[in-house]
Amino acid sequence: MSVTKRNEADVGYVEIDNPPVNAIGQSVRQGLLDAVRWAEELHLTRVILSGKGRAFAAGADAREFDSAPLEPHLPDVLNAIDESFVPWIAAIDGVALGGGAEVAMACRMRIMSPKSQIGMPEVTLGVIPGAGGTQRLPRLVGLAKALDMISLGKPLNAADALAAKLTHTVEDDPVEEAYMVNTEELGCIVPTWELPAPEHDKELLANARATIAKKSPNQIAPNRAIDVIEAGLSIPFHDALPIERAAFLELKIGDQARALRHIFFAERAAKMPETIKADPVALDHIAVVGGGTMGAGIAYALLNAGLRATILETDEDGVARALTNVEKVIDASLKRGLISDARAQDHRARFNATTDYTTVGDAMLAIEAAFESMEVKKDVFAKLAMTLPKEAILATNTSYLDINELAATLPDPSRVIGLHFFAPAHIMKLLEIVRGDKTSDAAIATGFALGKALRKIPVLAGVCDGFIGNRILARYREAADTVFMDGSSPWEVDEAMEALGYAMGPYEAQDLSGLDIAHANRRRQDATRDPNRRYIPIADRMVELGKLGRKTGAGWYRYPGGNGKVDDPIVADLAIEESHLAKRERTDYSGEQITERLVLAMINEAADILDEGIAHNARDIDLVTVFGYGFPRWRGGLMHYADTLGAKAIVARLRELSQEDAVAWKVSPLLERCAETGIKLADAAPSK
Incomplete structure (x- = not known):
């Protein structure tokens, strides 16, 4: 009844x-x-x-x-x-x-x-x-x-x-x-x-x-x-x-x-795969390596879930920074009325920052949030492996690096998993759980158990450069830079994507995070970049000029007096200059044309991600794009929106764009299969 x-x-x-x-x-x-x-x-x-x-x-x-x-x-x-x-x-x-x-x-x-x-x-x-x-x-x-x-x-x-x-x-x-x-x-x-x-x-x-x-x-x-x-x-x-x-x-x-409704049900379906039968490890005490903004956010999220957190740093200056960063988050939560004074004191009682790895000898999970360098992370994992119990899970918060390479340095690579938090880690709901080739079911179960404890939306991803979200983001930015160099301005691109429903466009968002971060990632990719793929150098010029975003008062926009953004004609001139050097004829793109190119670029990349098995279904890609990257929730996520456009129409337009650039606009095999068979992306399965 x-x-x-x-x-x-x-x-x-x-x-x-x-x-x-x-x-x-x-x-x-x-x-x-x-x-x-x-x-x-x-x-x-x-x-x-x-x-x-x-x-x-x-x-x-x-x-x-x-x-x-x-x-x-x-x-x-x-x-x-x-x-x-x-x-x-x-x-x-x-x-x-x-x-x-x-x-x-x-x-x-x-x-x-x-x-x-x-x-x-x-x-x-x-x-x-x-x-x-x-x-x-x-x-x-x-x-x-x-x-x-x-x-x-x-x-x-x-x-x-x-x-x-x-x-x-x-x-x-x-x-x-x-x-x-x-x-x-x-x-x-x-x-x-x-x-x-x-x-x-x-x-x-x-x-x-x-x-x-x-x-x-x-x-x-x-x-x-x-x-x-x-x-x-x-x-x-x-x-x-x-x-x-x-x-x-x-x-x-x-x-x-x-x-x-699609996102509502997708969010509730974001659970550990039924094929995983192992139990998670105990989560009462968790080590976090690195006390910067990300590490402090992760530590606070753990404290907010009632767990005990210890930040490990390399020196006493790092310890002091970690203590300050966590205290800033606690104070901000107090001011916003999110926690009481008593709860803040309880948070402080369950938190510690130290250089001594032996203090986390009882922790069954460690989350590495150190500098985005393979050598740095390998060194951290070696120390953790010597200190933590043999059954402990070692997680990396890397945004791009190869988890399989990192795991291969340990005697037991099955302990290693990716737990990719999004900044600010104590606020953003998405958690990418990255499964390496050797990652154990216990590690995956632990990742999902942690996601549940932190009230995150967990999405299981495979290993590739950028996993699900950052790989789509990279293609999004590449398409934006191409449109910018070939005929638009950052503010025109941002305006077009805001009209689609984004809270901010790709250039304002990059100003917020810092242009130096993306620059460092491009340098990491230099050795493996496809020489046949067009490269847009404008962002590199920006970094050379010291225009790193809000933190320097100027990036793609200028921020006079720390107030709102204003358009910067110097940036527009850079595009004209680079376009001239590349002997490109600039085009006056409309807002609709800008939106179409950027969205189709993301859809095509996402289809490849699904086809390769990096994402397990289109629903997970929707969750990643909505909760991690600002795709408008009311459009249902990237793949749901793609299904409203229809695979046939998408493929037809991508083929037209491929005549401009056959490498960047190569049509995803998954999209072609969907167009031929009439299957929706929501129902499509990886080929691998």
């Missing part, structure tokens, strides 16, 4: 029981509607509604969104609860999100436990509340709070919900408290649908739209939510519901909603 009910002393206890998160599918809706009739037939004094397990109800069952709506529809169920002569009380312990929050708001009263959350994150799935949420929430919390909650999709904790008057009280045992509510008090609470709508406020609505334009550009659902809320301010409650429902049903089948 998805909904259970029982009657004790004229009090009905109704419990949603649809594990794991009590999603409100058809059976739950039917169960709730049946419970309304049951309670009325028995003339119960109240119904106490709760959720079994760790959730009250975590929203609608998104798996139903690709099909026609099934009766009973949630708006009808909630109207029945809201209008029933038997008052319902929502006893919320855990999350009440989306449809779950709508169910709670249809109840006469809401009681939350201290650890609970309530919110309406529908816009994160490309839709809006579709069962009265846009109309009930403003009546309960006011227009300003409702606009914020619905258009941004951020939930409230119990304390904030109480302050917003979304819950009546916060108690440790909501069910028991619901039973104790005075019957007369409960009868005096006006049903939500009878509450007046807030006054129309043009300024609040305009501010909400301005916020969305800044935080969610190009996304349809947030603005539609604001429109529907506004429409309901001046008409009766029941007249507004069809407007909301029509908008929800329209958005549900749109491209953005499909893309966001």
